[in-house]
Amino acid sequence: MQRNVIWGILLPFLGTALGSGCVMFMRGRLNMGVQRALTGFAAGVMVAASVWSLLVPAMEHAEDMGQWAFVPAAAGFWLGILFLLLLDRTIPHLHMNSSRAEGPKSTLGRTAMLVLAVTLHNLPEGMAVGVVYAGWLAGDGEITAMAALALSLGIAIQNFPEGAIISMPLGAEGVGKGRAFLYGTLSGAVEPVGAVLTILAAGLVTPVLPYFLSFAAGAMIYVVVEELIPELSQGVHSNVGTVFFGAGFTVMMALDVALG
Secondary structure (H helix, E strand, O other), X not given: OHHHHHHHXXXXXXXXXXXXXXXXXXXXXXXXXXXXXHHHHHHHHHHHHHHHHHHHHHHHHOHHHHHHOHHHHHHHHHHHHHXXXXXXXXXXXXXXXXXXXXXXXXXXXXXXXXXXXXXXXXXXXXHHHHHHHHHHHOOOOOOOHHHHHHHHHHHHHHHHHHHHHHHHHHHHOOOOHHHHHHHHHHHHOHHHHHHHHHHHHHHHOHHHHHHHHHHHHHHHHHHHHHHHHHHHOOOOOOHHHHHHHHHHHHHHHHHHHHHO
């Protein structure tokens, strides 16, 4: 059982590391259309995971509340959004394809703030994996080992292009390939850390598991709406990002239903 958990929380990080490795054998920047497509795919995976892997199980877990079963899901969802809003306001970061940093003023360089932006993006994903595995370890009948694996695998799949999206532009800007790979990989290191901390926290307070599940969902939806959707909609031919959003949503939904 423990081995399954370890592999489950490491899969998303491995996806980021493998994607970051693209800088080693691919030159230049990603084509803007390709970047939109990959961003749309990642957004679709995150929205589907938020619904199928987190919010639905949260309401199922609270079904003994009857018509009020939505309350833990709604409360946790908003706590997740407010938590990411707080981080967004207190940590300096720079989104890809943006020339203006967000958060408090800082002397950090462009590279550091780009990595921080992706790290903020990855934190909710690590929390999502952690809380689902916490539910499985607690013996929650609504969450199976395969359902937890489906979420972890889905996030790992969308992390692969994300790793390339952060490492390749850094390489194109003159950062050495080794450093670009390292920065891209480090941006994903927060995921297993967040997963382990969430497992420990949720394990101590199992009765509030629905709040943890929906908290992770709210955090991921915040990232999608605040960061990914604006990025995939920039410029002309944004329909490419929209189509790949649908593809990512479908892949994650299929994984959750088929494996869960």
